[in-house]
Amino acid sequence: MRVFVVNQDKKPLNTCHPAKARKLLSLGRAAVWRHYPFTIILKGKERPIVTTEHRIKIDPGSKTTGLAILNGNRVVFAANLIHHGDTIRKTISERRAVRRNRRHRQTRYRKCRFNRSQPKGWLAPSLMSRVNNILSWVKRLVAICPIRAISQELVRFDTQKLQNPEISGVEYQQGELWGYEVKEYLLEKWGRQCVYCGATDTQLEVEHIHPRSKGGSNRLSNLTIACRDCNLNKSNSKIKNFLSGKPDLLQRILKIAKVPLKDAAAVNATRWELYRQLQSLELPVEVGTGGRTKYNRTRLGLPKTHYWDAASVGESTPKNLRAAKVKPLTIKAMGRGNRQICTTNKHGFPIRHRTRCKTFYGFRTGDMVRAILPQGKFAGTHIGRLTVRKSGVFEMNTPKGKITPVRHKYCQLIQRNDGYMYSFVVDVQ
Ligand SMILES: [Zn+2]
Incomplete structure (x- = not known):
């Protein structure tokens, strides 16, 4: 893991190797500025040092967000940011219960309030906290690292490329970027579970409703999501034969297959809000799709973790990544206490x-x-x-x-x- 460096004027410089940081600290030429993430501040006037452009990459999740900073193809920082939306939701509903109780006791009549609607674009506090956590950390990291660009995963799949895919038809090919976008689309459309048995926590595969060998097309309207066992069981039999005992399920599958997934289904309100807020930082924001993230991570041979997902976000991801010796920092949002007496x-x-x-x-x-x-x-x-x-x-x-x-x-x-x-x-x- 690299060490963040700021100069005497608290301007961010390039990161340095921990051994160099230790040397600077022992020689008295630097002091510890922060421990988490570890940052040193240089003493005295150093020669002007050229900084290179760093890029922060974000994979926003509902419970955990992955963060990674790249300098060219080197990963200089990786972190898992754990949100506390659940705690916020719990404390707010507890507070509501206490308030309701209090007003049910001996209190005067309170007339109904009329102007109680939420403004447009309002997000629940538990969701807004995620946006604020991420924004806060991007700002903190920009202050200690010469970050010049942001990459964010915004949508599950590319809605532009998949416009009217049910009608125009697509060539589905596993292992290619297009294949990953298609799979993310199908996962979203079919609710991230096996259509035949409802299995969720297993490897899901793309499945042809009307088999290829019997003249079925590669169009999205002929593709669905199934677990490995169901895929093998169905093999190249016709869906009518395979689901002969379950007419309801057969009807449902054929009905859903024809309806294209609306764009809005893949758009997450929290991610859009984060995107809007990141743009206010006056850094160029690149957006990526979930399909591309998965494609990049598989191509780079990285394991499935939040910070490696973050490092794989967007088109700018380098061809190869210097990912050795990365020690991710776990950052857990704890709030700042309450005012309860x-x-x-x-x-x-x-x-x-x-x-x-x-x-x-x-x-x-x-x-x-x-x-x-x-x-x-x-x-x-x-x-x-x-x-x-x-x-x-x-x-x-x-x-x-x-x-x-x-x-x-x-x-x-x-x-x-x-x-x-x-x-x-x-x-x-
Ligand atoms: Zn199944």
Whole structure:
């Protein structure tokens, strides 16, 4: 993994090798600027250094977003950004329940409010948080890396190229870019499951409804999605024979096959909003399709992870990628706490009140710390996110799990709370 470098004026420079960063730090010619992602700041006036154009690539997902920065064909940074939309949705509905309860008790009559519609283009807070997470990280990375371009996966498949595909007909060929676009289209059209048995978590293949050997065409209206077993079982038999015992399913398949998928079906509101927001950064934004991402990743021989998907987004993806020694950073959105003064038990009965103070012994909840525990069950060194207590006996959230008790005197601050938790453990999908 490369180290980010900023000069004395806090302008981003090219990344450097960790060994060079260590040397600069030990010689006193640089200081640590941030730990996550690791950034150093140069001291003194350095000669003007030429920076090269870097490109940030984004694969937005509902739970996890992949991020990758490329300098030419070298991957200099990769990260999995984990969103917390579920938590937001949960807290908002809890708040709503409490509000409803409160207004049901002894309160005066409240007249219905009339002007309560959402403005156009409004996204639910849980969805907007994803956009904001990604935008926030693009801005943070632009500040420490000479990023000059953005690539974003916007749609599942190319709607322009697939215009009226049911009518005009396409030559479907597996393994080519066109084939990947077609497959993404079919996955979307048939609901990402085997049409014959409904299997979802298996390898899905493109299947000819009317078999090729019996004169079936390669048109999209003759293609569907099936699991390997069903594909082999059906083989080259006619669909009427294969589904002779299930007339309802046969009717449904033949009906769906004829109807072209509307463009809107493949467009995701969150991704469009992200695209609009990224354009406001005044960097050129290249958009790619899910089909092309998959094609590039397969061509480059990379495993299926969010950050490798991100590195494969768009037409600008280089022919070969220098992907060795990439250690992805896991960035988990944690929010910045709440303003709740009174904590209740599950029945809504108040059990404790928040202290007026947030800082205890120099630490706040959310700080990333290194704790060196001399004894006890968790003796050893741990790096994690802190939850502070007034008593000075803290808790720590690490990739291996919760560690408690952690006394404040054993904690060393690494980075202040910035709304995210960091680790180098990859266990997200
Ligand atoms: Zn099946």
